[in-house]
Amino acid sequence: MVDLNLSRSALDGVFTQGAFGAAGDPGVTLSERRGGALLDLSTGDIDATRRAIATQFGVDLPTKSGRTATGDACRALWTGPGHWLIKTAPKPNLERAWADAARNSAVNDVTHGRIVLRIKGPSARDILAKGCPLDLHPTAFPTGACAQSLIGKINVTIDCLDADEFDITTGRAYAKSLWAWMTGAAAEYGYRVE
Amino acid sequence: MLHIACPWCGLRAQSEFTYANDGTLIRPDLSNDSIDDHYNYVYARDPRRGIQDEMWRHSAGCGQFLKVRRDTLTHEIHATGAPQDDLDVPKDDRS
Ligand SMILES: [Zn+2]
Numbered sequence: 194m195v196d197l198n199l200s201r202s203a204l205d206g207v208f209t210q211g212a213f214g215a216a217g218d219p220g221v222t223l224s225e226r227r228g229g230a231l232l233d234l235s236t237g238d239i240d241a242t243r244r245a246i247a248t249q250f251g252v253d254l255p256t257k258s259g260r261t262a263t264g265d266a267c268r269a270l271w272t273g274p275g276h277w278l279i280k281t282a283p284k285p286n287l288e289r290a291w292a293d294a295a296r297n298s299a300v301n302d303v304t305h306g307r308i309v310l311r312i313k314g315p316s317a318r319d320i321l322a323k324g325c326p327l328d329l330h331p332t333a334f335p336t337g338a339c340a341q342s343l344i345g346k347i348n349v350t351i352d353c354l355d356a357d358e359f360d361i362t363t364g365r366a367y368a369k370s371l372w373a374w375m376t377g378a379a380a381e382y383g384y385r386v387e
Numbered sequence: 388m389l390h391i392a393c394p395w396c397g398l399r400a401q402s403e404f405t406y407a408n409d410g411t412l413i414r415p416d417l418s419n420d421s422i423d424d425h426y427n428y429v430y431a432r433d434p435r436r437g438i439q440d441e442m443w444r445h446s447a448g449c450g451q452f453l454k455v456r457r458d459t460l461t462h463e464i465h466a467t468g469a470p471q472d473d474l475d476v477p478k479d480d481r482s
Contacts, residue, residue, distance in 0.1 A: 258396040258449060273449040274395060326400030340396075342403055343447045 202227060203308055203368035210386050213376065220316025220382025223375060226309040226360060230283035232291055234269075235276040236298035242275070249294035250281075261339045261352060270339040270352055278350055278362070308368040310375065313358040316382035321351070321359065323378045331356060345374035392467045393445045394453055403447040409433075410440035410454050436460055440474060 204225050212219060234254075236242035243254045252264025255271045262269045267281035281287070288302040312320065318329045324345040327334060334340065338353045347370055350362040363371050376384065389401040409432055415424040441455045456466040456474045466474040472481055 258393075273451060276450070326402050341448050341450075342399075346402075348447050 203365045204372060207369055207372055208376075208386050212383070212385050214380035215383035217383055219314060219385045221312050221314030221320060221379055222385045222387055223379065224311045224313075224387040226311050228283065229309065230281050230287055230302065230304045231307050231309075231362070232279040232281065232288065233272075233276075233301045233303045234279055234291065234295065234298055235273075236295060237275060238297040239275045242295045242298045245295050246291075250291075259334075259338050259340055261337055268352075270350060272341055272350065280352075306365050307362050308365055308371075310361045310363075310371065311358070312361065312375065312379075313355075314382075314384075315357055316379070317357045317359055320375070320378045320382065321361075324374060325349075325351070327351070344371065345378075347371050347374070389457075389462060389464065391443065391453075391455060391464060393448060393451070394467060394469045394472070395449045395451055396445060399445070399448055403445060405444045405446040407442040407444050407452060410442045410456075434459070438465065442470065 202225060208223075208225075234242075234246075239256065243256070246269075247253050250264050250267055252267055252269050253262050254269050254277055255262050258271055260271050267279055270278040270280070272278050279291070283304065284290075288300050292298070292300040318331070321344065322329050325342055327340055327342045334353055336353055336355055339351060341348070341350050343349065344351075344361065344363075347363055347367045349371070352360040352362070354360060361371070390398050391401060391404050392398050393404075412428060415421070415428055419425070437460055438456060438458050441457055442452055443455050444450070444452050452470050454468045454470055454472060454474055455464060457464050466478070468474050468478070468481070
């Protein structure tokens with residue numbers, strides 16, 4: 194098999210660590226999440242797939258928009274009816290293991306096609322709200338919620354990990370654009386890059 | 388900016404959606420060899436000044452197609468539903 198060396202992140206060499214923007218306590222910390230695996234799971238038989246995945250991987254795939262569920266070393270985000278984004282630890286034959294469990298579904302390892310940015314801090318919601326049409330008030334988008342939407346016109350999946358902590362997943366080709374948007378939007382609050 | 392109620396995701400901004408097509412089109416059966424029927428299905432449209440049914444896609448959200456009953460004059464949205472839904476039936480009464 195051809196080694197395309199796709200383990201190189203699309204953000205390699207794009208950012209440097211340190212403090213940027215407004216002086217004082219940083220409004221947010223920005224970092225790239227590396228080392229995790231992402232699976233795209235879709236099925237025409239939601240009940241059977243949910244049963245199989247619950248048995249095999251201990252996660253109850255959510256059936257409602259905006260919901261996430263956490264299982265044995267994996268996290269499932271609702272991305273459409275019968276459609277989920279699975280965040281899990283990388284391991285050999287990961288795609289095959291999930292496909293074997295969920296017989297009536299399509300499983301694709303999309304790890305190398307996406308990047309994940311983490312934004313954390315008291316200004317996180319204000320920064321995201323500058324470019325995202327979602328209602329990001331904590332009552333409308335609480336811890337454990339997820340959504341697919343736009344940030345600066347870039348398609349993203351937003352995963353609310355904590356009150357002021359979000360993982361933003363986007364396509365690899367949009368990594369630099371999203372990074373540029375994010376740092377521009379965060380500058381007025383001051384931000385740390387880790 | 389419209390706000391469109393996706394049947395799956397709830398009320399979302401228009402920027403997350405893409406207009407798809409006239410929502411009343413029914414593709415002629417493939418056994419139908421009338422050129423006119425196929426031509427009309429692909430090209431002939433009757434844009435309204437007023438209420439019309441449209442197909443949209445929640446392209447930056449759940450990716451699903453949905454039906455939207457919209458007033459082209461006032462931009463008011465009267466109903467939305469899944470592609471198979473009858474928009475004349477109130478949302479709570481649909482099976
Ligand atoms: Zn939707």
